[in-house]
Amino acid sequence: MMDLTPDGGKFFIFYLIIVFISLNGSSIGLVVGSLISDPAYVPSVTPCVVIPVAFFAGLFKNRGDYNPWMSWIEYLSPIRYSFNGLLINEVGAEDPRLIQQQLFIEAWECILALIGFAIVLRIVSIIVLSLITKKLE
Numbered sequence: 001m002m003d004l005t006p007d008g009g010k011f012f013i014f015y016l017i018i019v020f021i022s023l024n025g026s027s028i029g030l031v032v033g034s035l036i037s038d039p040a041y042v043p044s045v046t047p048c049v050v051i052p053v054a055f056f057a058g059l060f061k062n063r064g065d066y067n068p069w070m071s072w073i074e075y076l077s078p079i080r081y082s083f084n085g086l087l088i089n090e091v092g093a094e095d096p097r098l099i100q101q102q103l104f105i106e107a108w109e110c111i112l113a114l115i116g117f118a119i120v121l122r123i124v125s126i127i128v129l130s131l132i133t134k135k136l137e
Contacts, residue, residue, distance in 0.1 A: 005090060013089045013107055020114035021082040027121035028053070028078075034128045053077050078117045085110030 032046050033039075055061070056070075057079035063071070074080055089107045 010089055013111075014086060016111060017082050017085045017089070017107075017114065020111060020118065021078060023118045024078040024082075024114055024121065027118050027125070030125040031121050031128070034125045034132070037132075054079055056080070057083060059083065078114055081110040081113040081117075085114070 028049060029046065032049055033042055036042050036045055052073075054077070056066075056073045057077040058074060059079065063074060066074070084105060085107045088105070088110070
């Protein structure tokens, strides 16, 4: 129906990327929730964190349109790695459209980046929570 690649291996890579991007989303929420002491402020602060992450992922603006001094921020977006991993998984790294977009990364590298983001964000939340509990004692 949608003309996706009918390959079992690609399906499981797709599913793995989706699992890791949801893990990253919950990790971002955990960091924001652990940084803010009043739960009433969390829903208003979370978009201030999530929108820049989505903005610099390359979904709203092309990579070449950013100012050169802001181009490094795109590498801090887990959404960028999930989108690139899903795109490379579906159409292949040798597709001319991807070469034009300068995506010189493989799907497994995107998965490793997502795992790294999740680990770092979870460690940050553990550190913040341990500092808060020491402060309260």
